[in-house]
Amino acid sequence: xxxxxVIETSDLRKQYDGVEALRGLTMQVPAGSIYGFLGRxxxxxxxxxxxxxxxxxxTSGSARVFGTPADLPAASVxxxxxxxFVSDEKDLFDYMTVDEMIRFTAAFFPxxxxxxEQRYRRTFELPADRKVKALSRGTRTKLALLxxxxxxxxxxxxxxxTSGLDPAMTEEVLQALVAHVASEEMTVFFSSHxxxxxxxxxxxxxxxxxxxxxxxxxxxxxxERYRRIQFVFERDAPEATFRAAGAGRVRRKGRVLTVLASHxxxxxxxxxxxxxxxxxxxxxxxxxxIFLETVVGED
Amino acid sequence: MLLRPNPSSGVPIYLQLMEQVKHSIxxxxxxxxxxxxxxxxxxxxxxxNPNTVAKAYRELEHEGVIELRHGAGAxxxxxxRAKKTTDKLRAGQALVTAAVDRLRARGVTDEEIRxxxxxxxxxxxxxxxxx
Numbered sequence: 001x002x003x004x005x006v007i008e009t010s011d012l013r014k015q016y017d018g019v020e021a022l023r024g025l026t027m028q029v030p031a032g033s034i035y036g037f038l039g040r041x042x043x044x045x046x047x048x049x050x051x052x053x054x055x056x057x058x059t060s061g062s063a064r065v066f067g068t069p070a071d072l073p074a075a076s077v078x079x080x081x082x083x084x085f086v087s088d089e090k091d092l093f094d095y096m097t098v099d100e101m102i103r104f105t106a107a108f109f110p111x112x113x114x115x116x117e118q119r120y121r122r123t124f125e126l127p128a129d130r131k132v133k134a135l136s137r138g139t140r141t142k143l144a145l146l147x148x149x150x151x152x153x154x155x156x157x158x159x160x161x162t163s164g165l166d167p168a169m170t171e172e173v174l175q176a177l178v179a180h181v182a183s184e185e186m187t188v189f190f191s192s193h194x195x196x197x198x199x200x201x202x203x204x205x206x207x208x209x210x211x212x213x214x215x216x217x218x219x220x221x222x223x224e225r226y227r228r229i230q231f232v233f234e235r236d237a238p239e240a241t242f243r244a245a246g247a248g249r250v251r252r253k254g255r256v257l258t259v260l261a262s263h264x265x266x267x268x269x270x271x272x273x274x275x276x277x278x279x280x281x282x283x284x285x286x287x288x289x290i291f292l293e294t295v296v297g298e299d
Numbered sequence: 300m301l302l303r304p305n306p307s308s309g310v311p312i313y314l315q316l317m318e319q320v321k322h323s324i325x326x327x328x329x330x331x332x333x334x335x336x337x338x339x340x341x342x343x344x345x346x347x348n349p350n351t352v353a354k355a356y357r358e359l360e361h362e363g364v365i366e367l368r369h370g371a372g373a374x375x376x377x378x379x380r381a382k383k384t385t386d387k388l389r390a391g392q393a394l395v396t397a398a399v400d401r402l403r404a405r406g407v408t409d410e411e412i413r414x415x416x417x418x419x420x421x422x423x424x425x426x427x428x429x430x
Contacts (some may be wrong), residue, residue: 034348174352175346180347182339199306203348219352220311282417284309 005064005295006031006155006187012061014047014211021047023211024061029189029204034181036202036219037191040144040295044211044270045191045216046088049159052189053085059108065155066148084148090140090144094133120146123176138169145173149180158190162197164232170194174201195288205287206288226285227265231257231277240276244268249293260285301336303345312347316355321364324375324412331377337364 001276004100007029014022022044029035040276049273050056051063054076066082068075092101104123121128124142135143141161148156161177162170178201181188198205198219205222207215215222225246231237236258240250246264257277257290261268265282272280304315323329335341338356342349356373359365366374386398402412 033350140393175343178346178348179339182342183316196307200346202349203350220313220354223309223311224308224314266421269418280418280422281414282421283414286307286309288307289309 004289007063007065007189008067009034009051009063010061012048012051012063013059014044014051014056015059016047017136021211022051022058024025025208025211025213027206027213027216029187031187032181033204034177034188034202035190036198036205036292037189037208038193038195038198038205039191039208040193041209043295045208046159047211048208049085049157049191052079053083053156054079059232064192070151082154083154084151084156086141086148086156086158086161087143088163092140092144094131096132098131098132098135099128099187100194101132101143102147105147106150109151113150117146120149120176124172132172138165139185141165141169141173142176145176150177154186156186156188156190158188160192161170161190162194165240170197177201195291199287207291207294214294215290222287222290223284225261225263226290227240227261228283228285228289229259229261229265229268229272230281231259231275233257233275235276240272240275242268242271244271279298301341301345304347306347309379312351313355313358316352317364320355321388324364331375333375335373335375337372338411359412397410 005028007027010026012022012025013020014240025044025048037045037048048063052065053074054070055070063070065075065079068078070076070079076192093104098106102117106117120126120142124139124146126139126143126146132140132143134191141164145158145161148158154271156177162173165173174197177188177190180186188199190202202219205215205217205219206213233255237252237255239252240257242250242259244261244264244267246261247268248260248262250259257272259268259272269280271281300315301319304312304319306312308315320329321337329335329343336344336350338349342352345352356365357366360373362365363376366376368374399412402415403409407415
């Protein structure tokens with residue numbers, strides 16, 4: 001398959017005991033991107049990651065990593081060698097010290113980056129002799145991140161990397177990710193339910209809801225296309241449906257009609273001229289608003 | 300010199316960066332021929348995606364505002380086209396500033412002013428279509 005996409009899924013489905021965790025998830029992760037995989041708890045984020053790592057088999061549809069199907073046993077070994085993964089639980093051995101944990105992990109990876117290890121030991125201020133079980137949540141995350149970043153991986157998959165961290169720690173982790181991508185030419189795929197951090201460092205995004213990617217694309221592209229258009233009328237707003245392709249949810253309240261446009265706001269304004277609004281107001285839409293409109297609203 | 304963009308404003312981050320660079324040139328904070336920060340250091344400093352910085356630089360180059368010299372980095376453009384654009388924009392800015400001042404004097408908020416401008420742009424565009 002193409003080198004342009006490090007991860008490609010198509011109509012991916014996964015059932016657990018009759019429960020549909022993934023219901024036709026399609027996305028493409030371009031090489032070199034920081035891809036934010038945004039969704040509420042239970043939307044299917046962790047299931048997707050398990051499928052990508054070959055830890056769960058899709059019921060139907062396909063998931064490819066580096067162009068090979070993730071569920072081929074032979075491919076799975078190769079994929080795991082080229083992927084750094086940090087799980088939500090930050091799997092570490094509690095009885096080891098930080099130093100032991102690093103040396104233990106390094107032994108498994110021939111391409112271990114000793115230079116990066118030194119750098120991240122310093123920037124993360126990791127206490128070498130402290131037992132892993134005595135680490136704070138933030139330090140634990142930073143250690144897990146160091147282990148993933150130093151193994152010379154081409155793709156980093158992070159499941160909720162900043163969950164439970166305070167804002168300062170979150171910023172440190174985001175900073176490390178941006179710096180790493182800038183200097184190492186790798187791809188980062190991270191799941192999150194924190195809109196603000198996706199907003200800050202991602203250049204590509206998928207909003208996942210109930211096992212499906214409901215919005216995907218370049219984040220700046222979405223910011224450019226999405227608009228909230230508000231029409232005010234002399235009397236009660238008319239019942240209106242719009243033919244324009246980008247017209248999304250329409251809300252009427254008193255004399256005000258609001259339309260969410262995923263693109264082509266101009267076409268919608270033109271269409272609405274026939275209704276004779278007394279004023280028109282167009283405002284940018286934030287990722288948070290897009291998220292709330294597409295995720296919570298879809299019933 | 301460049302400030303952190305606001306990711307949650309709904310305005311694309313690369314556009315915010317472009318505006319900042321242009322503004323710095325207009326105010327003289329950046330002079331023709333002067334070097335801009337590299338993509339990586341700037342991404343790290345602002346904690347934003349390096350691809351976003353690269354996109355802003357590409358677009359600025361396309362507009363003739365900066366020059367990307369292979370391997371050497373990004374420099375503020377010294378050519379006439381950029382200056383002409385700057386002059387045109389500066390004249391436009393004077394008009395807009397005057398309009399904004401008058402609107403503010405009437406108690407219209409900045410947010411409302413921004414929306415009015417965007418709506419006016421969309422309306423005149425569709426007006427052309429309609430007639």
